[in-house]
């Protein structure tokens with residue numbers, strides 16, 4: 001086994017770094033029988049998976065995620081890839097690892113802010129498909145011990161794995177995993193990545209719940225409940241004033257293009273999700289009004 005160190009975080013996620021990894025393997029004579037083991041956060045696991053997907057047209061790989069986000073999200077589902085100057089995750093491949101080993105010991109060194117950001121995706125999993133998980137986090141948010149965290153990670157991975165198994169290539173049900181991400185991605189980009197992904201998703205979930213309540217889709221009681229939980233986990237929830245015209249413009253560009261609407265994921269009650277097409281104007285005007293009054 002030989003080790004190649006990647007740049008930390010998003011700096012590893014570009015084609016130059018992919019070429020460097022492929023070249024490194026080629027220089028050492030690695031053939032089709034070689035395997036990649038990607039150890040690190042989501043950026044490293046995305047890099048490792050994409051390298052494995054394209055080196056010699058594909059060699060096997062395994063992942064050892066070391067951040068909470070990578071454990072519950074990036075290492076599950078078979079999406080690998082890197083960024084382009086034009087945007088995040090624009091080049092990649094669907095390529096499944098042979099194994100994923102999540103050792104919670106890695107989380108001891110993870111900064112609390114990164115841990116909170118990962119919890120946003122755990123809450124998301126509960127909200128879209130596992131009411132018991134959501135309620136358990138509500139009960140235990142103020143002191144999640146290692147055993148509880150391990151069980152919550154398992155539950156969140158199960159949600160993602162089940163949804164992805166039903167729909168590996170994102171034609172239908174996989175879209176529910178984007179709960180909180182439609183606005184979340186726009187907020188993340190607009191902050192110039194000052195917001196961590198999970199923080200932006202926290203805000204995006206509050207916004208989607210608020211919009212759902214305004215449309216009569218979401219149980220009104222769920223909005224303050226989810227928002228209070230995310231805040232207790234150390235995540236930002238104050239959408240007020242953040243959904244400005246630049247954010248809306250980004251969402252318009254990023255939207256999955258289909259007629260004039262944006263596909264939005266709504267959570268009617270904890271554990272259930274549905275996708276509705278929302279006309280852009282409705283998001284612009286109704287949502288703006290809603291967010292500024294709540």
Ligand SMILES: NC(=O)c1ccc[n+]([C@@H]2O[C@H](COP(=O)([O-])OP(=O)(O)OC[C@H]3O[C@@H](n4cnc5c(N)ncnc54)[C@H](O)[C@@H]3O)[C@@H](O)[C@H]2O)c1
Pocket residue numbers: 008009010013040041042043044046066067068069070073074075076077078079080081088089106107108109110111114197
């Ligand atoms: N493939 C997918 O389905 C998928 C899903 C979600 C996110 N992602 C990708 O994952 C990336 C984000 O992943 P992330 O949140 O893990 O961030 P990250 O990979 O950028 O890691 C965050 C920082 O933590 C450091 N780090 C990693 N493990 C550590 C540990 N145990 N202790 C201390 N520091 C540690 C990293 O070096 C980095 O500086 C994004 O590029 C995103 O696009 C992919």
Ligand SMILES: [Zn+2]
Pocket residue numbers: 073121181197201
């Ligand atoms: Zn996410």
